[in-house]
Amino acid sequence: MKPWNIEICDVTLRDGEQTPGVSFTRDEKMTIAALLDEIGVEVIEAGFPVVSAAEKECVAAIARAGLSARVCCLARALKPDIEAALDCDVDMVSIFFATSDLHIRHKYRKSREEVLEDALDMVEFAADHGVQVRFAAEDASRTDPAFLIEMYTRGVERGANLVSFADTVGCLTPLEIHAVVTRLLGAAPLPLCIHCHNDLGLATANTVTAAAAGAFQLHTTVNGIGERAGNAALEQVLAVLRLKGGVDRYDLTRLQEISRLVARASGVAPERTRPIVGENAFAHESGIHIAAILCDPTTYEYVPPELVGGERRFVLGKHTGRRALEHVAKAYGFDLSEEEARWVLEQVKQKSEGKCSVTREVLCSLLRAAKEGIVQ
Numbered sequence: 001m002k003p004w005n006i007e008i009c010d011v012t013l014r015d016g017e018q019t020p021g022v023s024f025t026r027d028e029k030m031t032i033a034a035l036l037d038e039i040g041v042e043v044i045e046a047g048f049p050v051v052s053a054a055e056k057e058c059v060a061a062i063a064r065a066g067l068s069a070r071v072c073c074l075a076r077a078l079k080p081d082i083e084a085a086l087d088c089d090v091d092m093v094s095i096f097f098a099t100s101d102l103h104i105r106h107k108y109r110k111s112r113e114e115v116l117e118d119a120l121d122m123v124e125f126a127a128d129h130g131v132q133v134r135f136a137a138e139d140a141s142r143t144d145p146a147f148l149i150e151m152y153t154r155g156v157e158r159g160a161n162l163v164s165f166a167d168t169v170g171c172l173t174p175l176e177i178h179a180v181v182t183r184l185l186g187a188a189p190l191p192l193c194i195h196c197h198n199d200l201g202l203a204t205a206n207t208v209t210a211a212a213a214g215a216f217q218l219h220t221t222v223n224g225i226g227e228r229a230g231n232a233a234l235e236q237v238l239a240v241l242r243l244k245g246g247v248d249r250y251d252l253t254r255l256q257e258i259s260r261l262v263a264r265a266s267g268v269a270p271e272r273t274r275p276i277v278g279e280n281a282f283a284h285e286s287g288i289h290i291a292a293i294l295c296d297p298t299t300y301e302y303v304p305p306e307l308v309g310g311e312r313r314f315v316l317g318k319h320t321g322r323r324a325l326e327h328v329a330k331a332y333g334f335d336l337s338e339e340e341a342r343w344v345l346e347q348v349k350q351k352s353e354g355k356c357s358v359t360r361e362v363l364c365s366l367l368r369a370a371k372e373g374i375v376q
Ligand SMILES: CC(=O)SCCNC(=O)CCNC(=O)[C@H](O)C(C)(C)COP(=O)(O)OP(=O)(O)OC[C@H]1O[C@@H](n2cnc3c(N)ncnc32)[C@H](O)[C@@H]1OP(=O)(O)O
Pocket: 015, 018, 048, 050, 051, 052, 075, 076, 077, 078, 096, 097, 098, 107, 108, 138, 168
């Protein structure tokens, strides 16, 4: 299979930091950028320099850190924003403007044509300064596609290297994003970036569907953090690229590490059931599952834990079966008779049904009791 032709632009340090209440320190930003670079992400969006003097300083520090990744930052279609980006020595500036009539009406109080003309002048201004330019359509998903095609085509004529489609309010489904990406690339076969928000829980699905339809640059954030319900998750997108897209150049074994790093720095912990990085992503309790996993883990694990730096974990509780119990007991040095196993299993289920978690200590005291003949 021919691997999908894509690159990743991780926007944790910009859109991820727009998660309400989140602000990364310079050290945190530098550490996250370095780990993204080691994972093999091609572009790191380091921030939005006009936000503050400290933000500008962080973007410049990351741009000058000698990473293999290209460093990018955000700018409105305004000269001071682009000048601030140029001061930071970034490789790429992402010049965005909102393209939907709804946004244009409320935010700019100008016609579509006037807003586009102003933005094109800014694309040319940035390109003339020797920096790569991404020309980004905010709220693209609610924009007239004919206007997007005009914007992209004219943007490239004026010096843009990449064009971007943002599902800013996360309103598309995978079928819809497939249709629009196919239509845009059919009319303007340009390097298209895709930036999906998660308001309907579809950001990752939309991002990988766009990639399958030919989009080139995929925007992600670690743990899917970001505005409102967040963005497409880096760890999920990379897992799909590996398992479905034939892309094997990223170091997925660092995903749990970067997830923990971003969780600590952001204060936003991934939920237990989160794919790839959640505490339960590779945990099993059901007896039927564990009995099969003991023969072959692929029976109940599509993503191998070792692929993404994770570890399989067996939890004992209400749903435990005999084979799982015997396996765990053996790992703790106990060989159980049939009678002993039956008794311990009953105790495990009762404790769990009474909301007492069956920790290693609890289990070991049951195992000892069984061996000491307390079996009824
Ligand atoms: C979809 C996205 O994620 S876009 C990025 C969102 N990120 C942020 O907003 C980052 C944090 N923001 C900030 O720190 C501040 O809002 C700043 C520094 C960017 C701007 O602050 P202020 O100058 O005080 O403007 P304020 O935030 O009140 O309003 C935004 C202004 O930017 C204008 N604007 C918004 N987007 C664009 C654009 N792409 N191109 C040109 N102008 C724009 C708005 O029309 C508005 O202009 P107005 O003041 O003339 O009405």
